[in-house]
Amino acid sequence: MAWQGTLPLRLLAADYGADITYGEEIIDHKFIKCERRVNEYLGTTDFVEKGSESVVFRTCPEERNRVVFQIGTSDAIRALKAAQLVWKDIAAIDVNMGCPKSFSISGGMGAALLSKPETIHDILTTLKRNLDIPVTCKIRLLKTCPDTVELAKRIEKTGVSALAVHGRRVPDRPRDPAKWNEIADVVAALSIPVIANGDVFDYEDIQRIKEATGATSVMVARGALWNVSVFSSHGKLPWEDVKREYVRKSILWDNDVKSTKHTLKEMIMHHSCLELPEGKAVIKSESLADISRLYGEEEYFQFVHKTRILLNGNR
Numbered sequence: 474m475a476w477q478g479t480l481p482l483r484l485l486a487a488d489y490g491a492d493i494t495y496g497e498e499i500i501d502h503k504f505i506k507c508e509r510r511v512n513e514y515l516g517t518t519d520f521v522e523k524g525s526e527s528v529v530f531r532t533c534p535e536e537r538n539r540v541v542f543q544i545g546t547s548d549a550i551r552a553l554k555a556a557q558l559v560w561k562d563i564a565a566i567d568v569n570m571g572c573p574k575s576f577s578i579s580g581g582m583g584a585a586l587l588s589k590p591e592t593i594h595d596i597l598t599t600l601k602r603n604l605d606i607p608v609t610c611k612i613r614l615l616k617t618c619p620d621t622v623e624l625a626k627r628i629e630k631t632g633v634s635a636l637a638v639h640g641r642r643v644p645d646r647p648r649d650p651a652k653w654n655e656i657a658d659v660v661a662a663l664s665i666p667v668i669a670n671g672d673v674f675d676y677e678d679i680q681r682i683k684e685a686t687g688a689t690s691v692m693v694a695r696g697a698l699w700n701v702s703v704f705s706s707h708g709k710l711p712w713e714d715v716k717r718e719y720v721r722k723s724i725l726w727d728n729d730v731k732s733t734k735h736t737l738k739e740m741i742m743h744h745s746c747l748e749l750p751e752g753k754a755v756i757k758s759e760s761l762a763d764i765s766r767l768y769g770e771e772e773y774f775q776f777v778h779k780t781r782i783l784l785n786g787n788r
């Protein structure tokens with residue numbers, strides 16, 4: 474998820490039981506301007522925008538076998554160029570064909586691809602031919618169910634390893650119920666694994682959507698953002714506890730403070746209110762040091778920094 478699907482939330486999701494985690498969608502134009510750097514200080518592999526020092530994608534060996542790098546693209550060659558930078562550090566690459574946002578559509582990316590089967594074919598076969606890792610893609614429902622099934626079959630023929638289906642159409646709002654029955658039609662028509670997505674908010678919903686659709690795998694988005702312990706078979710933990718764990722992981726992996734703030738804001742908006750003092754303080758925070766003070770984690774913040782200096786020398 475954009476802004477939120479960075480390393481701390483992915484690792485936390487895995488701690489709670491997620492088998493596979495997706496990075497936020499990264500646009501190929503941006504990614505091809507990055508260089509790969511091994512960050513020995515943190516124990517991560519960073520993809521850093523040349524000239525700006527901004528970390529566009531951070532991963533670590535711990536998630537190497539389960540992280541899916543999601544790309545936004547409208548062009549096979551550019552997508553391949555971007556994928557070639559990162560494929561050795563990830564488990565799979567996914568092409569986002571479901572994003573309805575105007576920046577995606579106007580760039581011919583995301584849901585704009587749904588009406589361009591030739592471009593889809595070009596992108597997926599190019600990635601598939603040239604990479605030694607699984608290639609997948611994520612779509613939304615088309616106007617009619619037969620249209621969705623036809624497109625899904627064309628996608629299957631490109632040789633992708635799995636297809637994620639978000640059970641909403643492009644104009645649908647997040648509050649509109651996801652159409653699990655239309656995902657079921659795609660599952661019935663394909664032989665490759667279909668990943669069902671939409672309206673999974675509790676651990677029990679995972680089984681419900683599997684039974685309703687016949688899908689082998691399930692993708693959770695907002696449910697994970699609001700309480701990432703949704704993946705735990707023991708039931709959800711209190712969100713305040715999960716939030717604290719998330720803050721600690723953000724500190725540990727030196728997450729971009731903007732990403733940490735976005736994620737905390739989403740949690741607070743869902744469980745509480747941004748207008749209350751906590752929400753206002755998160756909005757005002759400018760650094761992870763501010764966030765650690767806000768959540769009473771200064772000692773942990775200091776400990777992490779001192780330990781890094783001890784292990785790596787004072788850089």
Ligand SMILES: Cc1cc2nc3c(=O)[nH]c(=O)nc-3n(C[C@H](O)[C@H](O)[C@H](O)COP(=O)(O)O)c2cc1C
Binds near residue numbers: 497569611673695696
């Ligand atoms: C804040 C936010 C960011 C998202 N970013 C992405 C993204 O980067 N890539 C993507 O494929 N979908 C993205 N989505 C869509 C979700 O992956 C998912 O398809 C949608 O929210 C439906 O699933 P849900 O009902 O479990 O939330 C995002 C959704 C939200 C709420």
